[in-house]
Amino acid sequence: MSEPAQNGFNKQENGKAANERRHWVYIMLLVVIVFILLLMTLGILALRVENYLPEGTDIVFVVGKSPSVEFGDEKGSWKSGLDVDIFKSYYENDQQVVTVLSKEGDSLIAPGTQMQYYFIAYNKGNIAVTYETDIDFLFESAGQVKNDFAFPLKVRLKTDSGKYLIGGESEWVDISTAKVTKHVSVLGASSYEGFTLELIWAFEGGDDALDTMLGNMSASGGAKITLGIETYAEEHFEPTAQGGIVVEAEDGKPVEHGGTIRYFWLMLLFICIAILVFFIAWLLNKRLRKW
């Protein structure tokens, strides 16, 4: 082969090799991009799927959510259809003398009686919740509900930490006002909040005529009140929000909040990806050098 022909052939061969190298660079770039996109998709899908998996299921680097909130008192969780013991069938004065006594043994209320009820909201889960505590009140006379009746009952509600949700240390709120007010708070993961609900029908409430009328109403056709406590909790947008009194775990470890990312594992994953990417790049580079 003549020298010009040989040179031409070499140029052709070099051009071909250069093209081939360019192609492999493109392929390497594509592989890296595909790999990154694949990982991103998998990560997003994992976060998405995590919501439909059974509670507590971890997705390696995303802590599974285990929400669980209970409401109850010293006797246990509130059960649907079962009343709790807020009112009593008898009341004593400061000298332990019974001054109010039900003839029929059922719960009753009278001027001068004061009631107290303690209940708990316990967030056993690993995510914070926003919860609402509302008071409901009903007065019935002769079997008929009287919605607009100003019953002389006052209430206040405070937490174990001393914060008053209704009323204050020296302030009682009319039950008609308390029942229309919303009380919203935050309860952190693995935390509880205790509430003390206090009720009073003041002996010297200032309206003896009303008190007497209610007593006579009870003697003739009947007069009855129903007090309800309603609570509602929903997942807080920030799983690590704080609120209430934290319950220490038995092993002493801090709670791992649901929905949070285990950054250590994530970092480890990225390191593995980086190592893989560099390894692939090294292999391709080696191949290119052979050409």
Place this chain on the structure above:
Amino acid sequence: MRKNRFLTIAGCLMVLCLLTTCVIGTTFAKYVTSGETQDSARVAKWGVQLQLAANDLFKNEYASNTSGYTGVTVKSHDDTDVVAPGTVEGVAARFSITGTPEVSTHVIISMTNVKDVVLVAGTYLDETTADPSDVFTLTQNYYPVVFTLRQVSGYDGVTLTPPVVLKSGTLADIRDWLTNYSATAYYAPNTDLDAVFEIVWTWDFAGANTNDKADTYLGNRAAGIAHADGAVENTHYVLNVGFEIDIRVEQVD
């Protein structure tokens, strides 16, 4: 061919990635729960009722206090309430308490503006004789009208036969008795307060505690007959009787 395949795969993954990112915020499931409880109570029964009979303590006309005669024995000439020796009211003022409250109670019965017929101790003209110089002397106040407070039925509603005499004497004596009674009349919840009391009175015509001379003197003063012994009405003698009675039942804290 390989380049095209990789490009296709990369393109599909990019689209999938973008799609997933778009829907992540819209269908994020949220945990919710609720709890509720309640309790009911009856208002403690009161139902205490008080009754006080119309004040016809001193009628204008009286039936005789002797059997066999039902005519009028004493009658006021001007229809004002009068009392006179021998007049008796069988049933005078009557008041009652009923109810079984489920709370502790305090019964308070008080008497005020008490006024007894009285001739104060002293010396007065004896108008039972024709001699205008005759006098008689009272060594102590003379209360001709005797009042009796008695309980007709007990606290369980049972009629008491005969009625139990709680106090007999002047209205002031009955007032003081009621004051002492009220000081300790505290009752536990569910006590049947049903009880009926009455006040009767009598002005004896004759008997150990009567005084004809004093009765005559008072009667003449009530009739408006002039006298010359210097006695002044409402100082030396009182001709009217009267009282106000107040009954209250209160819850005890």
